[in-house]
Amino acid sequence: MSNSTTHHDDIRLKDVILKLISIKQLLWQKKLKIIVFSVIFGLLGSVYAYFKKETYEAHLTFVIDESQESGGLGAISGMASQFGFNLGGASNGTFSQTNIQEIITSRRVVEEALLKRGIIDGEEDLLINHHIVFNNLRKKWKGTNIENLYFTSNREEFTLQHDSIIGLAFFNLTNGNISTSIEDESNIVKISCVSKNEDFAKLMIESLAHKLEEYYTIFQTAKSKNTLDFLSFRADSVLLELKNAEYRYASYKDANFGVQRAKGLLEEIRLKRDVEILNIMYGEIVKNLEISKFTLLNNKPLLNIIDSPTLPLKVNKLSIVLAFILFSILGLVIYSFILIIKQIINAEMS
Numbered sequence: 027m028s029n030s031t032t033h034h035d036d037i038r039l040k041d042v043i044l045k046l047i048s049i050k051q052l053l054w055q056k057k058l059k060i061i062v063f064s065v066i067f068g069l070l071g072s073v074y075a076y077f078k079k080e081t082y083e084a085h086l087t088f089v090i091d092e093s094q095e096s097g098g099l100g101a102i103s104g105m106a107s108q109f110g111f112n113l114g115g116a117s118n119g120t121f122s123q124t125n126i127q128e129i130i131t132s133r134r135v136v137e138e139a140l141l142k143r144g145i146i147d148g149e150e151d152l153l154i155n156h157h158i159v160f161n162n163l164r165k166k167w168k169g170t171n172i173e174n175l176y177f178t179s180n181r182e183e184f185t186l187q188h189d190s191i192i193g194l195a196f197f198n199l200t201n202g203n204i205s206t207s208i209e210d211e212s213n214i215v216k217i218s219c220v221s222k223n224e225d226f227a228k229l230m231i232e233s234l235a236h237k238l239e240e241y242y243t244i245f246q247t248a249k250s251k252n253t254l255d256f257l258s259f260r261a262d263s264v265l266l267e268l269k270n271a272e273y274r275y276a277s278y279k280d281a282n283f284g285v286q287r288a289k290g291l292l293e294e295i296r297l298k299r300d301v302e303i304l305n306i307m308y309g310e311i312v313k314n315l316e317i318s319k320f321t322l323l324n325n326k327p328l329l330n331i332i333d334s335p336t337l338p339l340k341v342n343k344l345s346i347v348l349a350f351i352l353f354s355i356l357g358l359v360i361y362s363f364i365l366i367i368k369q370i371i372n373a374e375m376s
Contacts, residue, residue, distance in 0.1 A: 049366055049369070052369055067357025067358075072347075074349060082223070083219070084221075084227040085216060086217045086231045087214055087331075088235060136196045136200060136234070137196055140154040140230075141153070142236070143179075144226075153226065153233060154177045158175075177192070203219060204219050214332065227335070228336075232335070235331065250321050257314055261312055261315055271300045274300075275297040278293065
């Protein structure tokens with residue numbers, strides 16, 4: 027049985043070698059056609075490279091500074107918590123590296139970035155309007171109800187057409203123009219933007235970074251800001267109560283000056299006690315209000331830009347010679363593959 031298996035393996039190996047030899051002979055016989063097809067394919071590649079518009083590539087790298095003076099801040103928060111106040115401090119989990127990448131290319135951030143103003147070709151306008159102009163979209167819209175569509179920074183004025191167009195711009199930008207990456211073993215985030223307009227690529231990437239910092243700051247300081255707003259409101263109301271209590275106490279003292287009655291003395295003690303309690307309350311609230319202000323300042327993260335795009339940007343342009351070589355190789359592979367498949371099919375059919 028072992029000899030039979032060995033003989034069977036030898037036959038299969040022999041068949042493979044014969045197949046390879048026949049394929050080699052076929053390719054050699056068709057070498058002129060293969061060369062011609064490769065050259066034609068290479069010429070098509072050169073034509074494609076010649077007419078393909080150049081693009082500009084902008085990059086911005088940054089790290090988010092989340093450093094907090096944990097020791098001092100922890101002590102302050104602990105002291106404030108004794109009086110029932112939560113000074114906040116958002117969790118960093120929401121802004122993990124992966125989440126930051128998703129947030130940068132989220133619809134909300136990209137659309138708000140498109141609604142920022144910038145100067146392109148000497149004209150200042152919203153980036154979304156610039157995007158429409160240099161992509162010649164108005165020519166495509168000619169004769170339609172959106173031919174003269176124009177964007178303003180007030181989203182309340184947006185119509186269904188505005189939402190559709192800016193949504194389409196978001197889809198196009200996030201599917202080939204805007205990308206993010208994180209450097210290995212570091213917290214450095216890199217944003218890239220590719221565009222046919224050099225100024226737009228630079229302005230768009232800077233606007234994205236600005237909107238990310240805005241969104242990040244709002245989220246990180248939300249709890250501290252709520253606490254600060256509550257303490258400010260409470261301080262005003264307690265101060266008003268304190269003034270009223272002081273006024274009642276002073277009025278009672280004036281009305282009963284020189285009168286030494288036990289019942290009157292008791293009322294005076296009560297009014298004085300109210301003033302003292304409200305004074306203590308107001309003092310503690312003001313102290314915690316200042317602590318809350320300090321906490322809010324410490325909780326504001328900083329988006330530290332490492333490298334920002336500067337003009338002129340990197341130009342992406344496919345060389346005509348390189349395109350000819352690459353497309354020629356591709357044509358050679360495609361035509362050879364077709365010949366081989368065709369031979370295999372003919373051999374199986376015969």
